Amino acid sequence: MTPTSEVALAMDWGGTWVRVSVADRQGAIIWQTRERNPRNGTRAELLANAEGLLRQAMDRSKGRSVIGIGVAAAGPVDVETGTLHDPPNLMPLSGVSLKSQWEPTLGKPVFVGNDANLAALGEFRFGAGMEAWREGRAPRTLVYVTVSTGVGAGIVDRDQMFLGAHGLAGEVGHMVIDWNPQAARCACGNTGCLEALTSGTSIARIARSRLAESGSGGSVLYATDPAAITSEVVFAAAAQGDVLAHGILDEVVRALSVGLTNLLHLYNPDLVVLGGGVTQGLTDLGLITEINTQMLRRAMSERHKDFRLVVSQLGDSVGLVGAASLVWKEMGVGLA
Ligand SMILES: [Zn+2]
Numbered sequence: 001m002t003p004t005s006e007v008a009l010a011m012d013w014g015g016t017w018v019r020v021s022v023a024d025r026q027g028a029i030i031w032q033t034r035e036r037n038p039r040n041g042t043r044a045e046l047l048a049n050a051e052g053l054l055r056q057a058m059d060r061s062k063g064r065s066v067i068g069i070g071v072a073a074a075g076p077v078d079v080e081t082g083t084l085h086d087p088p089n090l091m092p093l094s095g096v097s098l099k100s101q102w103e104p105t106l107g108k109p110v111f112v113g114n115d116a117n118l119a120a121l122g123e124f125r126f127g128a129g130m131e132a133w134r135e136g137r138a139p140r141t142l143v144y145v146t147v148s149t150g151v152g153a154g155i156v157d158r159d160q161m162f163l164g165a166h167g168l169a170g171e172v173g174h175m176v177i178d179w180n181p182q183a184a185r186c187a188c189g190n191t192g193c194l195e196a197l198t199s200g201t202s203i204a205r206i207a208r209s210r211l212a213e214s215g216s217g218g219s220v221l222y223a224t225d226p227a228a229i230t231s232e233v234v235f236a237a238a239a240q241g242d243v244l245a246h247g248i249l250d251e252v253v254r255a256l257s258v259g260l261t262n263l264l265h266l267y268n269p270d271l272v273v274l275g276g277g278v279t280q281g282l283t284d285l286g287l288i289t290e291i292n293t294q295m296l297r298r299a300m301s302e303r304h305k306d307f308r309l310v311v312s313q314l315g316d317s318v319g320l321v322g323a324a325s326l327v328w329k330e331m332g333v334g335l336a
Helices: 043-060 098-106 115-126 128-134 194-198 200-213 231-239 243-267 277-284 288-298 315-330
Strands: 006-013 017-023 029-036 065-073 110-114 141-147 151-157 271-275 308-311
Touching (some): 006 043, 006 315, 017 043, 017 315, 029 315, 043 098, 065 315, 098 110, 110 315, 115 128, 115 151, 115 271, 128 308, 141 243, 141 277, 151 194, 151 243, 194 243, 200 231, 200 243, 200 277, 231 277, 243 277, 243 288, 271 277, 277 288, 288 308
Parallel strands (some): 006 065, 065 110, 141 271, 271 308
Antiparallel strands (some): 006 017, 017 029, 141 151
16 A cells, blocks of 8 residues: 555544544545434434444545544543543533444544644644645644634644643633623633633624613614524624624624733744634634734734734634544654
């Protein structure tokens, strides 16, 4: 087998979907499929559904050598044993080692990681990091932040993921930004977390409460059923020049800038990559430059200011590319 005919199988396992792909050494996805998790599925049903997709991917890889299987899972992972611990959206899998589950049945090495950590690795090796590398600015330290339904992050330093003792580092969504007692309550139980101020769910919640506070008039959002208000609705209103929607997003930009500046000071990244649906909305409104400006204003030294803020290159595929990156990395395939 020549190295070019080697492939990795990658799985991105979230609360709703399980996606599987076949990927080559250049990070390209050769084939992919996805399936919903069985609704209210038992542990056995969830595992059987996911394993079925891996078997399809094996079939699709005929004629190539599958060197390993990588899994990006939504939730805390013990990377040594490949065990999931209390994944909030995949609770029946808590305590399951995907490594001991699938290595005997599929006959390939299995590597498991948390999806945000692997997204950072995927961007480092094949996304924004590769782009920077092509431009002669190979990144040393990359921080990937997803701003979506929730807010999470992964940190990669010199091709190594920063995991924390229990694989729980990078929970930047629960970094407290607003310490006032009346600050917004977060899903984690705390108040004033970055997630409570900037996630898609929070943007919708803030919009609903502003509309309830201020009575009527002055915003196109008043014509919308409060139950139908989502972050997408707020972004669409802002795109039409709606003042209330703009005011909400200005605060999101400010909170995000504070959170990201904290990350500059903690990790001193040279590449900060933003992903997720809220990032897409902010990008469409041209607000990423404003975040960059506010970060530069707050950063404490010229060295901390020596970073680039970019939007994810891998989009929806970031988890899959990250899972494949883990296989290449663990099998000793270095960066090009
Ligand atoms: Zn929180």
